[in-house]
Amino acid sequence: MSWLSDDDEDDEQELDESDFRARPNPKANRPRTKRRPAHADARIARVLGVDRGRYAVLIDEDEADERAITATRARELRKQPIVTGDRVRVVGDTSGDEGTLSRMVGIEPRATLLRRSADDTDQVERVIVANADQMLVVVAAADPEPRARLVDRYLIAALDARIRPLLVVTKTDLADPSEFLGHFAGLDLEVFTSAQTEMPVDRIGVALVGHSTVFVGHSGVGKSTLVNALVPSAMRATGHVNDVTGRGRHTSSSTISYRYRGPAGAGWVIDTPGVRSFGLGHVDPANVLGAFTDLAEAAADCPRGCTHLPDAPDCAIIEAVAEGRLGPSAPARLDSLQRLLTTFAR
Numbered sequence: 001m002s003w004l005s006d007d008d009e010d011d012e013q014e015l016d017e018s019d020f021r022a023r024p025n026p027k028a029n030r031p032r033t034k035r036r037p038a039h040a041d042a043r044i045a046r047v048l049g050v051d052r053g054r055y056a057v058l059i060d061e062d063e064a065d066e067r068a069i070t071a072t073r074a075r076e077l078r079k080q081p082i083v084t085g086d087r088v089r090v091v092g093d094t095s096g097d098e099g100t101l102s103r104m105v106g107i108e109p110r111a112t113l114l115r116r117s118a119d120d121t122d123q124v125e126r127v128i129v130a131n132a133d134q135m136l137v138v139v140a141a142a143d144p145e146p147r148a149r150l151v152d153r154y155l156i157a158a159l160d161a162r163i164r165p166l167l168v169v170t171k172t173d174l175a176d177p178s179e180f181l182g183h184f185a186g187l188d189l190e191v192f193t194s195a196q197t198e199m200p201v202d203r204i205g206v207a208l209v210g211h212s213t214v215f216v217g218h219s220g221v222g223k224s225t226l227v228n229a230l231v232p233s234a235m236r237a238t239g240h241v242n243d244v245t246g247r248g249r250h251t252s253s254s255t256i257s258y259r260y261r262g263p264a265g266a267g268w269v270i271d272t273p274g275v276r277s278f279g280l281g282h283v284d285p286a287n288v289l290g291a292f293t294d295l296a297e298a299a300a301d302c303p304r305g306c307t308h309l310p311d312a313p314d315c316a317i318i319e320a321v322a323e324g325r326l327g328p329s330a331p332a333r334l335d336s337l338q339r340l341l342t343t344f345a346r
Contacts, residue, residue: 050254072102090105091105132214138168139167141171153343216275234258257270
């Protein structure tokens with residue numbers, strides 16, 4: 001039974017799109033869209049540091065009018081980590097005047113990423129710094145005692161990220177670092193030694209020129225003191241070692257990038273907070289082997305799944321070293337490789 005008359009049914013059948021009436025939009029707002037503007041006018045800037053959601057970025061780098069400005073991240077970047085060393089695209093007010101705020105709308109491709117995990121079983125990685133090409137590991141000869149395994153972990157992370165590692169041993173006036181340095185004899189590792197009365201600022205400075213170098217180290221080893229000597233304007237807080245625990249007090253709470261300017265040229269110093277552990281759950285062991293060029297070439301003849309450790313059966317590296325085919329320094333390099341791989345496997 002129909003409640004419509006014949007005339008009403010004819011009218012209903014003749015309705016088309018032109019009869020549709022949209023509900024008024026009193027706010028006159030646009031419908032939401034996932035499309036984002038291209039930001040063709042965006043400027044490229046270097047991230048120097050972050051503080052409570054506000055980023056210090058350097059715009060017009062290497063130009064006469066380069067300036068540090070403050071920026072925040074755009075909504076579309078809220079799930080992407082932005083770290084010190086990143087190159088970002090910024091829009092908005094880039095004058096740098098007090099009270100102004102620009103907006104980061106994109107991240108440029110990264111050349112390198114230095115990462116660590118909470119522990120060796122945790123696959124979730126934390127990005128420490130982007131686009132660094134050197135890592136300066138700072139360790140004390142004493143007070144606190146040097147930890148070879150922690151240095152091994154730094155070296156593994158650097159090799160995995162394809163970052164060149166350097167080593168500074170501080171407080172050599174308190175203890176002879178020769179025995180400690182013997183652990184790294186097989187590595188192609190530039191080493192600097194530093195005492196309280198004789199800090200090799202100029203020598204280290206030469207190694208920094210033209211590079212972006214991230215400084216890492218255990219709390220209390222003198223990392224911030226070294227940063228202040230290289231970049232006096234940094235004025236990083238320095239601490240002391242607890243006489244009871246033997247541990248250093250955290251003085252640097254954030255990662256900050258500073259411009260280094262020395263007699264030989266300029267570079268970048270990236271200071272990081274001191275850490276007491278460095279997880280390697282994200283590391284690919286193949287990248288560690290790749291840092292030992294001649295050993296990696298010999299490994300091409302290893303059986304599949306070879307660990308290259310002392311008990312590895314039919315390891316081509318071990319055989320080549322034992323037969324003297326890789327030169328007189330090869331045993332030391334093999335020992336270093338095996339120690340690093342053992343550390344990673346723990």
